[in-house]
Amino acid sequence: xxxxxxCLFVAGLIATDLAWSLTGVNPTGVNIxxxxxxxxxxxxxxxxxxxxxxxxxxxxxxxxxxxVTATNPCVPGSVIGSLPARFDLATPxxxxxxxxxxxxxxRPVIEAGARNTTDIMTIPASVARRALQLAREGEPSAFFYxxxxxxxxxxxxxVSVTCRMAGxxxxxxxxxxxxxPGFVDDNDTHVRFFExxxxxxxxxxxxxxxxxGRLRGRWEVVMPGEPLPSVFDxxxxxxxxxxxxxxxxxxxxxxxxxxLLPPLGEFQLPGPPRARIPTGLRGAYQLLLRIEATxxxxxxxxxxxxxxxxxxxxxxxxxxxxxxxxxxxxxxxVQSLSASLQAVAPPDDARVGAAQPLYLAWSDxxxxxxxxxxxxxxxxxxxxxxxxxxxxxxxxxxRHVRERASxxxxxxxxxxxxxxxxxxxxxxxxxxxxPAVQTPQPDADAGxxxxxxxxx
Numbered sequence: 197x198x199x200x201x202x203c204l205f206v207a208g209l210i211a212t213d214l215a216w217s218l219t220g221v222n223p224t225g226v227n228i229x230x231x232x233x234x235x236x237x238x239x240x241x242x243x244x245x246x247x248x249x250x251x252x253x254x255x256x257x258x259x260x261x262x263x264v265t266a267t268n269p270c271v272p273g274s275v276i277g278s279l280p281a282r283f284d285l286a287t288p289x290x291x292x293x294x295x296x297x298x299x300x301x302x303r304p305v306i307e308a309g310a311r312n313t314t315d316i317m318t319i320p321a322s323v324a325r326r327a328l329q330l331a332r333e334g335e336p337s338a339f340f341y342x343x344x345x346x347x348x349x350x351x352x353x354x355v356s357v358t359c360r361m362a363g364x365x366x367x368x369x370x371x372x373x374x375x376x377p378g379f380v381d382d383n384d385t386h387v388r389f390f391e392x393x394x395x396x397x398x399x400x401x402x403x404x405x406x407x408x409g410r411l412r413g414r415w416e417v418v419m420p421g422e423p424l425p426s427v428f429d430x431x432x433x434x435x436x437x438x439x440x441x442x443x444x445x446x447x448x449x450x451x452x453x454x455x456l457l458p459p460l461g462e463f464q465l466p467g468p469p470r471a472r473i474p475t476g477l478r479g480a481y482q483l484l485l486r487i488e489a490t491x492x493x494x495x496x497x498x499x500x501x502x503x504x505x506x507x508x509x510x511x512x513x514x515x516x517x518x519x520x521x522x523x524x525x526x527x528x529x530v531q532s533l534s535a536s537l538q539a540v541a542p543p544d545d546a547r548v549g550a551a552q553p554l555y556l557a558w559s560d561x562x563x564x565x566x567x568x569x570x571x572x573x574x575x576x577x578x579x580x581x582x583x584x585x586x587x588x589x590x591x592x593x594x595r596h597v598r599e600r601a602s603x604x605x606x607x608x609x610x611x612x613x614x615x616x617x618x619x620x621x622x623x624x625x626x627x628x629x630x631p632a633v634q635t636p637q638p639d640a641d642a643g644x645x646x647x648x649x650x651x652x
Contacts, residue, residue: 223236228324253275365459492508
């Protein structure tokens with residue numbers, strides 16, 4: 197009798213542990229573009245006690261697909277790539293109480309109750325081409341996206357998503373692959389200058405996408421003096437958990453659109469009417485393309501609380517169109533504006549995890565011909581310098597530069613002048629780089645994970 201009672205007690209503990217661990221993923225399989233980039237909205241269910249770890253693709257599994265396992269299900273030698281850090285948008289979801297005002301450049305902090313993880317799977321074209329090459333050599337036509345989750349005690353679990361190679365057409369999720377907005381007569385200039393109360397040229401956005409369906413959204417404008425949008429604000433709504441979609445910073449709406457994207461892969465989206473683009477005040481403006489989430493059967497995801505619509509998902513923030521009202525000879529001089537060059541994000545003494553992309557952002561870069569970014573280590577020794585063309589207001593710190601900073605990174609932005617003098621400079625800001633969680637590495641003979649295709 198004692199043995200029976202003891203067995204029941206242990207079984208109860210096991211059942212309790214499983215109730216708070218990874219239980220599955222939805223959707224379990226998707227059609228992807230075998231010739232290019234693909235992006236899919238995924239919900240990993242039951243991850244309240246776990247954090248996402250490594251993510252990679254492989255062509256063979258040692259366990260049935262879409263089943264949670266305690267060991268890496270990829271067959272040794274079958275890994276064809278891993279998820280680049282800049283594409284890792286995994287975030288807790290399913291919470292009812294998010295922090296209402298997120299820090300500049302960061303997602304809202306989920307306080308409690310997050311039982312899922314939302315993941316935006318972006319498959320680089322190099323991975324898809326490698327899978328296609330292996331399929332032509334006799335390997336299975338489908339491959340798998342495997343995501344690892346780790347508990348605080350170091351226990352690991354894995355689950356896979358089946359990626360079926362297709363043409364990226366009607367049966368693939370509606371996802372934006374490349375977005376290039378700008379004025380139609382823009383000659384590759386970073387910033388346009390207009391006189392006051394004039395009508396700018398026509399504005400369009402050239403889109404590359406997979407799937408088909410309705411693309412709905414709006415054009416907004418950031419007026420001079422308004423706070424700039426963060427990376428979180430520029431993500432499409434379909435790339436966010438449902439409970440975070442109403443927390444993006446709103447700006448003045450210029451126009452709305454609701455268009456049907458045919459399964460052709462390319463589309464030119466008209467901008468707002470020219471007369472509505474403001475030019476009444478001198479200063480710097482930003483035009484924003486805000487993409488709303490629409491229903492898409494191929495990309496819908498079950499979150500356990502309902503179906504999350506993800507039509508219009510993208511694995512990157514939407515690029516902005518910058519322009520300045522006041523021609524260079526009549527606008528305030530660069531010298532009078534130089535004092536306003538300031539670091540914006542991340543905030544001073546921010547903590548950045550090893551898997552998080554590190555974007556540095558600063559203000560008032562629009563009218564400067566060039567800028568110089570300096571990155572130093574904890575003792576103030578400059579370990580990296582980058583010359584940036586005018587108009588750049590942010591920079592993604594490469595992985596090797598973060599490693600050279602050795603835990604503490606200092607950065608500032610300088611506007612250099614001829615003769616080695618400095619016109620303007622920001623104050624030094626410090627960032628604490630958190631150590632990476634130790635995870636098993638993919639097989640040494642796996643394919644490269646570099647991304648050579650343009651994914652913006």
